[in-house]
Amino acid sequence: MSIIYDTLIIGGGPIGLACGIEAKKKGLSHIILEKGCLVNSLFNYPVNMTFFSTSEKLEIGGAPFVSNNHRPIRREALEYYRRVQTTWNLNVHLFEEVINVQKNIKNQELFTVTSSKESYQAKTIVVATGFYDIPNLMDIPGEELQKVKHYYDDPHLYAFTDVTVIGGANSAIDAALETYRKGANVTLVIKDAEINDRVKYWVKPDIENRIKEGSIKCYFQSCVTDITPKTVTIKSIENDDKVVIPNDFVLAMTGYQPNFGFLSKIGIQLSDDTLKKPFYNEDTHESNVENLYLAGVVCGGMKTNSWFIENSRVHAEMIYQNIEEKLNNKTKV
Structure with a gap:
């Protein structure tokens, strides 16, 4: 029984x-x-x-x-x-x-x-x-590529590579800072006009200073619209302007x-x-x-x-x- x-x-x-x-x-x-x-x-x-x-x-x-x-x-x-x-x-x-x-x-x-x-x-x-x-998908061309990660683990993997990090909350900011400090060339793409207020208070000044000094390139009010094996396309939400940048990895911290x-x-x-x-x-x-x-x-x-x-x-x-x-x-x- x-x-x-x-x-x-x-x-x-x-x-x-x-x-x-x-x-x-x-x-x-x-x-x-x-x-x-x-x-x-x-x-x-x-x-x-x-x-x-x-x-x-x-x-x-x-x-x-x-x-x-x-x-x-x-x-x-x-x-x-x-x-x-x-x-x-x-x-x-x-x-x-x-x-x-x-x-x-x-x-x-x-x-x-x-x-x-x-x-x-x-x-x-x-x-x-x-x-x-279950990650929130972006539903854009190239999201299925192996280089696109919705989970971030160890920053060493991204050392000396071109990394695009998508998102403005804690997980994205942590990924951007950690990979940058391991030698990655980091580009941050954020849909909002500024860093999320919920970002940990001891981390927020760090990322803002890295962006200000140009160590981390950041596109505010923007989104990624296309991913290829060697590039990503970033579009401005304000005026639809697009830029294509070199890329080895995409860390899509989209929740x-x-x-x-x-x-x-x-x-x-x-x-x-x-x-x-x-x-x-x-x-x-x-x-x-x-x-x-x-x-x-x-x-x-x-x-x-x-x-x-x-x-x-x-x-x-x-x-x-x-x-x-x-x-x-x-x-x-």
């Missing part, structure tokens, strides 16, 4: 782990399914990334996050969340992607979850899948989006506007599908900058308070 879990959590990132911790605190049987490694999105962050949040704001499960700096780096975060998993011994299945979630045909109070490896039964589902897996196809497939309603915000009760985080909850960044739809680890940790507590009450009421009946 197969196990019926009290709760199944989709996503093994910090918020998915926080949900598992809350479930364990309340004595609920749980399983966490993660399609990649533990905290897979953080693993895929740039190797030199520094978090905007301080370490205490990234803490979950009461485990202290001790960092060598005021703000932790990627390597420290990976070590911290591994220690959280070791401390709580959560039932995490790694490298197991969830394919579908459906109401059980014979018992509508249960969900049947199909993964890339197994099939599971659960009373409640929590989707904590984040948003980092990412949740897996809306998966959300729709499992029955979650999305708003009709461009935000595609999934429906959920803001007090309980229960979606339009009874006993199916949303946690973390996925709650924001296309507005991926509205939720972070530090302000969505509380989702786990809200969700499992509601789940505990529901399960207790069923038991009493």
Whole structure:
């Protein structure tokens, strides 16, 4: 006879782990399914990334996050969340992607979850899948070329090459500065008239000074319209003027989006506007599908900058308070 879990959590990132911790605190049987490694999105962050949040704001499960700096780096975060998993011994299945979630045909109070490896039964589902897996595409000629990267890792790869970085937010600015300091000839293309105000305050003066002195060439109010193996074409949004420059790599830091196809497939309603915000009760985080909850960044739809680890940790507590009450009421009946 197969196990019926009290709760199944989709996503093994910090918020998915926080949900598992809350479930364990309340004595609920749980399983966490993660399609990649533990905290897979953080693993895929740039190797030199520094978090905007301080370490205490990234803490979950009461485990202290001790960092060598005021703000932790990627390597420290990976070590911290591994220690959280070791401390709580959560039932995490790694490298197991969830394919579908459906109401059980014979018992509508249960969900049947199909993964890339197994099939599971659960009373409640929590989707904590984040948003980092699907890049926002530019839909321009040449975007499919191997030299075009939507994920940035190690700046050494771009040393002594012509690099075009697209975007004006944190990821783009970090990529521009780091590749420049490894010897790349960097051109920055930004659709807005200035550097984004959300850029980390200790980084913003650095990029502005590099642009001012001409170390990094920047085209404001511009976009890339065409990419070839050896060039990129940059067009001014103001007057349609175009310039073609030499290029070896394009780092398209154009942002990412949740897996809306998966959300729709499992029955979650999305708003009709461009935000595609999934429906959920803001007090309980229960979606339009009874006993199916949303946690973390996925709650924001296309507005991926509205939720972070530090302000969505509380989702786990809200969700499992509601789940505990529901399960207790069923038991009493």
